[in-house]
Amino acid sequence: MAAGPASSRQVKLAKESELRIEVAADSPFRVRLLSGTAEIFGTELPPGNWLSIPSRQKFAIFTWHGATVEVEGTSEVQYVADETPMVSYVNVHAILDRRRARAKASSKNDAIASQGPRIIVVGPTDSGKSSLCRMLLSWACKQGWKPMFVDLDIGQGSITVPGCISSTPIEMPIDAVEGIPLEMPIVYYYGHTTPSINAELYKVLAKELAQTLERHFSANAESRAAGMVINTMGWIEGMGYELLLHAIDIFNVNVVLVLGQEKLYSMLKDVTKSKPNVDIVKLHKSGGVVSRNPKFRQKSRSFRIREYFYGPLNDLSPHSNIVSFTDITVFRIGGGPQAPRSALPIGAEPVADPIRLVAVNINRDLLHLILAVSYAKEPDQIISSNVAGFIYITDIDIQRKKITYLAPCPGELPSKLLIVGTVNWLE
Numbered sequence: 001m002a003a004g005p006a007s008s009r010q011v012k013l014a015k016e017s018e019l020r021i022e023v024a025a026d027s028p029f030r031v032r033l034l035s036g037t038a039e040i041f042g043t044e045l046p047p048g049n050w051l052s053i054p055s056r057q058k059f060a061i062f063t064w065h066g067a068t069v070e071v072e073g074t075s076e077v078q079y080v081a082d083e084t085p086m087v088s089y090v091n092v093h094a095i096l097d098r099r100r101a102r103a104k105a106s107s108k109n110d111a112i113a114s115q116g117p118r119i120i121v122v123g124p125t126d127s128g129k130s131s132l133c134r135m136l137l138s139w140a141c142k143q144g145w146k147p148m149f150v151d152l153d154i155g156q157g158s159i160t161v162p163g164c165i166s167s168t169p170i171e172m173p174i175d176a177v178e179g180i181p182l183e184m185p186i187v188y189y190y191g192h193t194t195p196s197i198n199a200e201l202y203k204v205l206a207k208e209l210a211q212t213l214e215r216h217f218s219a220n221a222e223s224r225a226a227g228m229v230i231n232t233m234g235w236i237e238g239m240g241y242e243l244l245l246h247a248i249d250i251f252n253v254n255v256v257l258v259l260g261q262e263k264l265y266s267m268l269k270d271v272t273k274s275k276p277n278v279d280i281v282k283l284h285k286s287g288g289v290v291s292r293n294p295k296f297r298q299k300s301r302s303f304r305i306r307e308y309f310y311g312p313l314n315d316l317s318p319h320s321n322i323v324s325f326t327d328i329t330v331f332r333i334g335g336g337p338q339a340p341r342s343a344l345p346i347g348a349e350p351v352a353d354p355i356r357l358v359a360v361n362i363n364r365d366l367l368h369l370i371l372a373v374s375y376a377k378e379p380d381q382i383i384s385s386n387v388a389g390f391i392y393i394t395d396i397d398i399q400r401k402k403i404t405y406l407a408p409c410p411g412e413l414p415s416k417l418l419i420v421g422t423v424n425w426l427e
Contacts, residue, residue: 016062119255122258123234128260199354
């Protein structure tokens with residue numbers, strides 16, 4: 001049901017109920033708290049202030065004790081739900097909070113006791129994984145912790161553009177509009193929106209990130225006690241399942257939260273029998289979660305990229321720059337056979353090396369692609385280096401050997417080494 005014209009209306013919420021809203025495509029939408037207390041994904045609504053919500057956002061205003069809110073604008077969907085899994089979510093948070101306190105109180109020399117919860121949120125596509133991650137992170141921040149958020153979902157990307165494996169410390173409840181803060185993310189560019197293109201590379205980059213975080217935790221006791229929350233992809237069969245087990249292993253996960261999937265829960269329960277310190281917890285998915293078709297997912301990827309350059313409320317101005325072909329080197333990771341046929345045993349087929357670096361000829365094929373700017377000093381450090389940010393190729397002049405690109409900020413590129421994958425964007 002679509003709401004009527006953009007008049008403002010008041011909604012009274014009973015305790016432990018939530019107002020679920022999907023904002024329409026191209027219309028402004030605002031919300032404010034008139035009385036009581038309420039939160040959006042774990043972050044409290046400030047009383048009295050209007051909050052502008054970007055178009056196409058799906059969000060829920062939940063209240064523990066009852067509230068009255070005012071909304072203004074056009075929504076595709078708007079209804080109040082009184083059956084939510086929030087009580088079970090906050091109970092999980094309370095248990096995690098006690099674990100953090102225990103870890104903080106224990107001796108720094110005891111590697112196991114001083115380790116706070118490392119939580120991975122798993123479940124099929126559209127089961128509310130990223131929303132649950134946001135709640136757990138925001139609630140932890142409210143208690144004074146600064147947990148690490150790790151995003152392994154290359155399809156949608158909560159921290160930066162899709163196609164990345166990334167992490168960032170969360171120091172305050174996550175802003176309902178601005179989303180995950182981008183002060184200090186560690187980002188590795190996988191370059192595709194599905195792991196099946198190069199599962200080996202996905203594993204290698206996830207492991208790079210895990211080792212980087214391990215070093216950070218061993219040097220920082222407070223962060224170690226706060227632990228981490230890991231968001232995952234919705235692909236949970238076959239290779240997707242294998243990548244889940246890989247993540248549980250390399251990040252030394254000790255709490256697995258399974259959203260709305262009985263089969264996955266029992267499979268994980270089975271496979272972690274030998275790991276007594278890993279808890280597998282089954283949770284209901286939120287009723288507000290809507291299934292999305294591939295076309296919608298493609299659209300939201302496109303919005304994530306647009307947001308990177310223009311900001312969630314369109315308030316940033318990216319810069320267009322020009323660079324000569326000779327000033328940069330573009331690499332693709334993976335592809336190219338490992339050995340010539342003549343060097344292989346008879347009848348053996350050459351296999352593409354999943355982590356081989358291949359320098360790419362600069363031509364019109366790069367048009368509309370997203371390129372990552374690597375922090376690597378030398379090409380052989382590209383895979384183990386994180387990236388500084390992204391550029392978008394808007395024009396390629398073959399005659400003059402010039403590339404025009406869009407960057408989020410002015411000035412020259414921090415590095416001449418760029419990585420290309422298959423992530424594209426048509427503005």
